Amino acid sequence: xxxxxxxxxxxxxxxxxxxxxxxxxxxxxxxxxxxxxxxxxxxxxxxxxxxxxxxxxxxxxxxxxxxxxxxxxxxxxxxxxxxxxxxxxxxxxxxxxxxxxxxxxxxxxxxxxxxxxxxxxxxxxxxxxxxxxxxxxxxxxxxxxxxxxxxxxxxxxxxxxxxxxxxxxxxxxxxxxxxxxxxxxxxxxxxxxxxxxxxxxxxxxxxxxxxxxxxxxxxxxxxxxxxxxxxxxxxxxxxxxxxxxxxxxxxxxxxxxxxxxxxxxxxxxxxxxxxxxxxxxxxxxxxxxxxxxxxxxxxxxxxxxxxxxxxxxxxxxxxxxxxxxxxxxxxxxxxxxxxxxxxxxxxxxxxxxxxxxxxxxxxxxxxxxxxxxxxxxxxxxxxxxxxxxxxxxxxxxxxxxxxxxxxx
Ligand SMILES: [Zn+2]
Numbered sequence: 001x002x003x004x005x006x007x008x009x010x011x012x013x014x015x016x017x018x019x020x021x022x023x024x025x026x027x028x029x030x031x032x033x034x035x036x037x038x039x040x041x042x043x044x045x046x047x048x049x050x051x052x053x054x055x056x057x058x059x060x061x062x063x064x065x066x067x068x069x070x071x072x073x074x075x076x077x078x079x080x081x082x083x084x085x086x087x088x089x090x091x092x093x094x095x096x097x098x099x100x101x102x103x104x105x106x107x108x109x110x111x112x113x114x115x116x117x118x119x120x121x122x123x124x125x126x127x128x129x130x131x132x133x134x135x136x137x138x139x140x141x142x143x144x145x146x147x148x149x150x151x152x153x154x155x156x157x158x159x160x161x162x163x164x165x166x167x168x169x170x171x172x173x174x175x176x177x178x179x180x181x182x183x184x185x186x187x188x189x190x191x192x193x194x195x196x197x198x199x200x201x202x203x204x205x206x207x208x209x210x211x212x213x214x215x216x217x218x219x220x221x222x223x224x225x226x227x228x229x230x231x232x233x234x235x236x237x238x239x240x241x242x243x244x245x246x247x248x249x250x251x252x253x254x255x256x257x258x259x260x261x262x263x264x265x266x267x268x269x270x271x272x273x274x275x276x277x278x279x280x281x282x283x284x285x286x287x288x289x290x291x292x293x294x295x296x297x298x299x300x301x302x303x304x305x306x307x308x309x310x311x312x313x314x315x316x317x318x319x320x321x322x323x324x325x326x327x328x329x330x331x332x333x334x335x336x337x338x339x340x341x342x343x344x345x346x347x348x349x350x351x352x353x354x355x356x357x358x359x360x361x362x363x364x365x366x367x368x369x370x371x372x373x374x375x376x377x378x379x380x381x382x383x384x385x386x387x388x389x390x391x392x393x394x395x396x397x398x399x400x401x402x403x404x405x406x407x408x
Contacts, residue, residue, distance in 0.1 A: 036309030041237040042178065043122075043187045043304065044069075044220065045097065046213055047090060047141060048194025049242040050251060051263045053202060054210060062211045065218040069240045069267035072276050074295045076244055077262045078102040079334075080287060083405060084320065088254050088261040090194070091115065093243030093297065094144045098122050098187070100301030100319035104388075104403050113146040120318070121148060122301045123156040126185055129310045134158045136183040138174045140167050140191035159183060167192045171216035175223035185304070190216060193242075202251035237307040237325075238269040241300060259288045266295055266324065268303070275299060275331060276324040280349050283332055292332065293349075299324050315364040317392045317399040328352045329398030330372070335391040337404050343380040344404050346391055348372070353395050361392040361399075382406065 046066070051073060057063040058071075076093050078084030084102035086092040091111040092103055099106045099119040107118040120128075123135045136159035137152075139145050145152065145160050152160045159177065163169035167190045174188035196209035217240065224236055245263045247253040254261045266276060280293035298321030305312070306323040322329040330348040337344055346360065353372040360368040360377050362385075370377050372395055382389075386408050392401040 038231075038234045039237070039308050040184045040234055041186070041239070041304050041307055042174075042220065042224065043097075043185075043300070044217055044238070044240040045094065045139075045187065045189035046193055046217075046240065046242045047189065047191045048197050048244060048246060048254065049210060049213075049265075050197070050202075050246040050260065051242075051265050052260075053206060053246075053251070054242075054265065057207055057210045057214070062207070063214040065214050065221055066240055066267065068221070069238060069269055070272075071240060071265035071267035072272070072295070073279070074241070074264045074266045074276070074297065074299070075262050075288070075291045076264045076297045077257055079285065079292060080257045082336075083403065085257065088244040088256065090141060090243050091143060091147060094141075094189070095119075095147055096297040097241060097243065097300050098144075098148065100298050100305075100321045102298060102320050104405070105318065105320070108147050111143060113143050115147055116150050117147050121151050121156060122187075122304055123148070123151050123185070124154070125301070125305055125310065126308060127156045129305075129308065130184075133184040133308075134182050135185045135187075136174075136177055136181070137161070137187045137189075138170050138177070139163060139187075139189040140165050140170050141189060141194075144189055165191055165195065167213065167216060171219045175219050178220060179223040179227045184308075188220060197246055197251055198253075202246070202249075206251065235307075236269070237304065239300060239304065240267040241265065241297070243297075257288075259291060262288055262291060264297065266297075266300060268324065270325055272324045273326060273328055274350075274352060275322050275328060280332055283349065284334075284347065295324060296321065311397070312399050314359065314361055314392055314394045314399045315366075317361075317394075317401050318390055319401060322398060322400050327396035327398050329400045330358055330393040330395050333393050333400045333402060335402035335404045337406065341407065342382075343378050344382055344389070344391065345376065345378055346393065346402075347376040348393060349375060356395055359394040361390075361394070363390055 058067045077088045083104040086103035095106045095108040101119040105119040108115045138161040142162040193209045276295045283293040303324040331350040355371045357369045
């Protein structure tokens with residue numbers, strides 16, 4: 001290699017490093033950020049709470065606080081038999097909830113303290129937009145904060161508390177932080193329903209665990225109510241979810257791809273858009289009783305970030321979910337490599353946006369604009385592409401992405 005070539009390749013290398021650094025550090029568009037200063041959020045995680053058993057408790061008025069957040073059906077575990085499929089376990093589940101991505105991006109496929117989330121988290125994205133904002137992650141199952149140890153080390157999580165399976169510790173620490181603390185975003189995770197489910201299955205003990213954790217949800221909501229008296233201008237989004245369902249018939253286990261294990265719920269204290277309130281009744285993939293027509297775990301982080309007024313940048317977008325409030329994005333967006341690897345088929349569903357244009361990006365570059373009503377686009381210009389390719393569809397200024405992996 002000649003000196004000139006070496007110099008050129010060093011320059012190219014440096015400019016590449018510079019570009020990567022800039023791309024990573026550039027804050028998202030927060031135009032109009034002023035008006036979002038008082039926007040804050042609480043995300044409540046209830047581990048291993050099966051949707052039908054929660055509904056049963058709600059019908060018996062034994063889960064009034066969870067009920068007040070209007071839990072609606074959703075799914076987890078990714079799309080079966082695709083690169084997004086992940087076990088219906090807690091490690092993958094909470095990592096999806098806290099990143100807006102499936103396992104092909106977050107790389108936490110199992111329950112393992114050594115695994116580290118590899119996708120930009122909810123905490124990181126909030127900090128990139130507003131470095132002065134404060135975040136908290138208070139967890140009963142310590143593995144969650146271990147999977148997010150890099151976020152903690154980099155200062156994206158200001159207050160990280162491991163409560164070692166003592167749910168009352170979570171309730172007390174989180175409600176103190178909500179009432180007296182300075183956190184803008186609080187994640188509070190409870191583990192009792194899952195622990196009791198593993199031990200006793202679907203029993204009166206399990207229903208009692210749902211009721212018990214509902215009391216602790218009530219403790220958090222009461223703390224917020226007291227806070228609002230001294231901070232009347234704050235606008236709190238409160239969300240609740242579970243990481244997975246439970247295996248039928250007895251409810252002891254979970255982890256597999258079955259309807260009861262994949263079914264979850266998402267609730268919030270604000271009006272939801274159609275992505276949560278009006279599921280698509282005939283998804284192309286009808287598996288699990290049309291479950292894929294419902295909202296899913298990847299929608300939670302985009303919903304929270306939208307509440308903070310963080311305007312997504314389409315060219316840099318890399319989350320698999322859609323906000324559950326405000327304008328609708330491209331619903332059921334999928335990207336599939338054709339069996340002969342000659343093209344990538346992009347599809348979306350729903351008729352909410354009629355003939356408005358959908359802008360399609362491939363690895364950050366706009367490649368097409370097509371009417372929403374076409375419900376699809378074929379990219380046959382893929383010969384030069386290698387490895388993981390990120391496709392993004394944008395409509396109503398709302399992006400959603402999918403990874404496709406091509407052969408190297
Ligand atoms: Zn479990």
